[in-house]
Amino acid sequence: xATLQHSPIHEKWIHVVKEQQRTIVAKLEEIDGQKFHxxxxxxxxxxxxxxxxxxxxxxxxxxGVMVSVVHGTMTGAAAVAQMRASHASIPEGVxxxxxxxxxxxxxxxxxxxxxxxxxxxxxxxETFDPETGRVNLCWxxxxxxxxxxxxxxxxxxxxxACLRDVCDRYNETYYPRFKKWCDQYFWNAHRNEARGIGGIxxxxxxxxxxxxxxxxxxxxxxxxxxxxxxxLPIVEKRRHESFTEAQKQWQQLRRGRYVExxxxxxxxxxxxxxxxxxxxxxxxxSMPLTASWKYYHEPEAGSRExxxxxxxRTPKEWV
Numbered sequence: 358x359a360t361l362q363h364s365p366i367h368e369k370w371i372h373v374v375k376e377q378q379r380t381i382v383a384k385l386e387e388i389d390g391q392k393f394h395x396x397x398x399x400x401x402x403x404x405x406x407x408x409x410x411x412x413x414x415x416x417x418x419x420x421g422v423m424v425s426v427v428h429g430t431m432t433g434a435a436a437v438a439q440m441r442a443s444h445a446s447i448p449e450g451v452x453x454x455x456x457x458x459x460x461x462x463x464x465x466x467x468x469x470x471x472x473x474x475x476x477x478x479x480x481x482x483e484t485f486d487p488e489t490g491r492v493n494l495c496w497x498x499x500x501x502x503x504x505x506x507x508x509x510x511x512x513x514x515x516x517x518a519c520l521r522d523v524c525d526r527y528n529e530t531y532y533p534r535f536k537k538w539c540d541q542y543f544w545n546a547h548r549n550e551a552r553g554i555g556g557i558x559x560x561x562x563x564x565x566x567x568x569x570x571x572x573x574x575x576x577x578x579x580x581x582x583x584x585x586x587x588x589l590p591i592v593e594k595r596r597h598e599s600f601t602e603a604q605k606q607w608q609q610l611r612r613g614r615y616v617e618x619x620x621x622x623x624x625x626x627x628x629x630x631x632x633x634x635x636x637x638x639x640x641x642x643s644m645p646l647t648a649s650w651k652y653y654h655e656p657e658a659g660s661r662e663x664x665x666x667x668x669x670r671t672p673k674e675w676v
Contacts, residue, residue, distance in 0.1 A: 359490030361428060361455060363483060366495070366574055370481045371426055374461040375407070377581040378424050381463065382409045384585050385422070388593065389414040393422070400636060403428040404457075408639045412646060416472075416596050420465035421642035428457040455485040460499070461581060462625070464643040465592075470608035472595035473505035473512065474553070474615065475588045476643070478625070479577045495570070497577045498560035501584065502539055503591075504553030504615060506608045508665050510675075512591045513554050517675040519587035520557045520580070527576045535559045540672040545618050550669040552618045607662050612648035619643055 382393050393409040400406065404427030411420045431454040460480025467474065479499030486493050503516050517536070524531035539558035544551055557580075564570035619626050629640040656662035 359486075359488060361457060361483075361485050362490050362492065363457065364492050364495050364570075366481065366570060367457065367459065367483065370459050370574065370577075373578050373581065374424050374459060374479075377578075377584075378407065378409065378422050378461055381581075381584060382422050384589060385411070385417070385420070385465065388589065388596075389416040391415055398636065398639070400427050406636070406639060408642065410642055414468075416467060416469075416592065418466050418468045419642075419644075419646040420463075421639075422461070422463045423639055423642065424461050425639070426459050428455070430455050453487060455487055455490070457483045457485070462643075463584070465588075466612070466645045467592055467596065469596055469598065470506045470600050470604045471509075471598045472592045473503050474612075474645075475501070475503055475592075477501035477581070477584050477588075479581050481574075481577070494563065496560075496564075497562045497573045499577060499580060500535065500539060500556060500558035501580060501587065502543055502553055502556035502558065503588075504611075506604070506611045506665065507661055508554070508668055509595075512594070513673075513675045515591065516554075516556065516587050519583050521676050523576070523579045523583050524557065526579065527572060531559075531576075532557065536674075543618065545614060545622065547621070548614060548617070550614075550666065551672055552615060552669075554668060554675070555672055606649070607656075609647060609649040610651060610654060611665075612645040613650045616644055616648050 386392055389411065391411060391414040393411045396408040396410065398406050398408065404425070406423060406425040406427070408424075409422045411417055413419075458480055459482075460478055462478035462480075464476050465474065477500070479497065481495065481497055483492050483495040485491060501520060503513070505512065521532040521536075524535060535557035536555060539555045540551060542558045543553060543555065562573050564573055626640060626643070629635055630637070656666060
């Protein structure tokens with residue numbers, strides 16, 4: 358295979374994700390009081406990563422802030438055809454498609470059931486001509502979403518307002534489009550309910566010019582940078598609130614639904630596990646440390662637990 362000739366954005370994006378990983382980890386450690394375990398690794402199929410993982414902390418039961426800088430070759434006509442469905446510029450007849458993916462992915466599961474789980478990631482992908490190694494396509498994808506066990510309207514409004522403000526800096530159509538996309542994507546179809554109360558989700562954002570690519574780069578960078586403002590005040594507010602054993606059990610059941618989505622529907626999990634030389638620990642660190650399931654469980658009518666389920670079954674506009 359020819360040597361990959363990355364776009365100029367590639368190195369700039371690597372710098373951004375590493376810088377934001379350091380910043381976010383430092384802020385989370387300040388809240389939790391416990392240090393993340395830092396695991397630097399190389400991928401046999403090509404590339405490397407830095408996984409910062411926290412387990413059984415003071416505030417967070419489990420969490421990870423992961424950077425991956427990987428490359429490889431997507432093989433098989435069906436896999437390439439699936440990629441082409443979203444990117445018409447990928448040539449017909451290609452059965453082995455070199456690619457590069459650079460991203461930061463974050464998931465934090467708090468101990469207190471009144472504090473919400475959060476997920477965020479942004480990634481930059483490139484595909485290359487197998488003969489020349491030149492980039493034939495590049496795009497950004499990512500987003501951020503909140504998964505509470507109990508609905509606090511002020512928390513939901515704050516989280517969504519932070520994301521809306523970032524979107525509006527670049528394009529006023531972004532937030533309504535990406536909020537709806539998030540509600541549709543993080544949907545547990547077999548349960549007929551959302552995974553959480555949403556946020557934004559975007560994928561396959563291609564650029565038709567250098568100027569547009571610079572704008573998409575800035576947007577993805579700002580999504581990463583707004584994370585502390587969007588999430589940390591919420592977890593700071595809820596971390597010390599008292600809770601009951603029944604509320605903790607409800608958290609375990611909601612975490613079970615989280616696991617169901619990640620294993621059955623999430624494209625990132627499927628892509629990671631299906632690739633060559635998957636680093637399973639880094640992929641599955643998104644799972645909660647504990648979760649549970651009950652047979653035909655439904656919350657009591659009129660309860661706060663039922664309030665959450667009602668919102669999950671009919672997503673709301675928060676801002």
